[in-house]
Amino acid sequence: MAEIGSPSPDRSPSSFPIMAASRSPLAPPHFPDMPAVAGVASAVGACGLKADGAADLWLAVMAPAGAVAGVLTRSRCPSAPVDWCRGALGQGRVRAIVVNAGNANAYTGAAGRATVEATAAAAAGLAGCGPEQVMIASTGVIGEPLDAARLTGPLPALWRAAAPGGWPAAAAAIGTTDTFPKGASAQTTIHGQAVTVVGIAKGSGMIAPDMATMLAFVFTDAAIPAPVLQRLTERANAVSFNCLTVDGDTSTSDTLLVVATGAAGHPPVADADDPALAGFADTLARVMVDLARQVAGDGEGARKRITIMVSGAADPDMARQVGLAIANSPLVKTAIAGEDANWGRIVMAVGKSGAPTDRDRLAIRIGGVAVAAEGRAVAGYDETPVARHLRGHEIDIAVDLGLGPSAATVWTCDLTHGYIDINASYRS
């Protein structure tokens, strides 16, 4: 998580805590087998920001420069790396990405900006490119100075070590309170040419979609100009990371970067709506949804992943608004943590969402079982199968607003004692 701390003089930056939280029950059995992406090499190292000396620095190198698109936090208190990427993304090319975990370099003033500039200059010097072709992301404690030398010192060695693939190591290096590394990949074709899409992401608290949440990096060997890639990235983000919340707290550091190296060798496609890109657009969204669901399943303290399907909305924004109101309700999340079929709290959350819903058209299903409709509990409602569903790890809530044709799916997790344990003592 892009976490926040106090620059109290008695803390060394290296004391950033690694959570001992047990592995999420939603964790996949193993990290997916993900192929290398032609034109992308990477390496990880330790710059001493994680307390246990674990890898906390990741360098990705694109040679030649790839097209880059991105979505950054809408926080009004963005980190120095977010400010940097917002400026650098405009020129649309990326030669290197430098990411550290353990210090967010957020709310660090001029010193934080200087650290980002020094890091970009160092990577640019190695790559022989302009600094604006270096993207930077940091996650960890906020408000604590980040010494540029911690990042620039190891860069030459990482540059020499950079090799294709290495996704498990990269996903682990960028993690903070995550209990498992997150990766997803898929293949598609453009003009008959096979194309690979690979992504990694980290959570796992301070997760709220406004927009893009946490850090996520997606690479493809497709040949797609930056403006087209930006359109496709924003569309995919709208149905993936932007439909994800753990605690409703939007990070200062949220960064999603999507890189297209063009190494696949198909003719470039210059229009986001070109049918030749339909398969790629779907694949990009599928990879990002997979990553978003993994982040929800690894929300701090999560024991259950909650998938909220809202249908019957007048428009997609209304569907998402209602879904997020349910997903961010502490009362809904604690009831599910307690395996309590307390569906009235879903009614409450719909009612407070701010969307112009109609109580008497609302229909609610839990685990596929109809529990409420037409302004009351369904006749002969039997809680038994719902209670059984709630004892599992994957919880499905379906809400039909009965107002229109639009739908949205939102992902979150339950609110448990684990979240309090992690966040009441984050810095201790």
Added chain:
Amino acid sequence: MAEIGSPSPDRSPSSFPIMAASRSPLAPPHFPDMPAVAGVASAVGACGLKADGAADLWLAVMAPAGAVAGVLTRSRCPSAPVDWCRGALGQGRVRAIVVNAGNANAYTGAAGRATVEATAAAAAGLAGCGPEQVMIASTGVIGEPLDAARLTGPLPALWRAAAPGGWPAAAAAIGTTDTFPKGASAQTTIHGQAVTVVGIAKGSGMIAPDMATMLAFVFTDAAIPAPVLQRLTERANAVSFNCLTVDGDTSTSDTLLVVATGAAGHPPVADADDPALAGFADTLARVMVDLARQVAGDGEGARKRITIMVSGAADPDMARQVGLAIANSPLVKTAIAGEDANWGRIVMAVGKSGAPTDRDRLAIRIGGVAVAAEGRAVAGYDETPVARHLRGHEIDIAVDLGLGPSAATVWTCDLTHGYIDINASYRS
């Protein structure tokens, strides 16, 4: 709290749980000594909705009818009593108020509406008034049918027993998860005539201001026409209950009623802005702020009350928006529960508030100690006095946005294991 449940056939309505939560450390030493209000009589009884047979039904009688004003939840899934009051408030007079705890009569469809109508008719029959002069409020489990006989049966005995005062019993009867009864009173003058203002309220979860939150009832012997009383009530609500949040979950049942009997005998004042009402307006707001602070101090699981003062805003709405973003942040609330001076989370919450703030103009104080300003931690920041402040029960956070002249104060509480304990097993 206006709580929510499942109408599972295996639960009898009388199984509504009374929380065994320990008394809040923010509780006042004793219920305040509050005078009777001329023209108001009340009585309490048990109608079997609380599991332990405690009083859960309250009747207040105004003779003659008093002027009434109200603010009701903005939930799109309001309870049947809220729908009733919304219709009945228009005529501006009240002879009786009937309140039950243990069942919110929310999301109960036509049967719920029939129960409200039967209850109003029964009270109106006793009072010899029209049913529209009976106001009704219910709090407790949502989605569970409420048998009208439970309320109408005891009403005649309560009518006979109604007597002046009795505020401690009334405040206790309307409570659910509250760990202490909430009351406040004050005296003022209108045209030189002494006037009394008395209020009671209940929390303590599903508390979010949109608008009026939980149940609150205020009585005065002032002589104020209903339209004027409505204006004054809305103004006082804007700086009291509407600046209060426990968990950001807006109840289906939120109801604030303010009754003016006119028994004080001063000449009626027909203009809300008449200087003769200035003292009364201040007193009304002071009583409601007192009640709001008590609700914050009794939020479910609360161990600390958090007062957030936002200044330097461009307008009052911006100040309130930022204050509520901080007050509703689970990461801020868990850090304070952990007595962790993790001020970066306040930066995060300001950043996510949606208000057009400026990171580099922001200034943050905790317990009066400057911790951050000009986009970074203050030079030579010493965490020691802040940590000492956080070990107390009353936590003060001051945020200056550096943008304008407006300010707002928001009240909330910390987020503790107690909240999870209460809400993960609410119905069990």
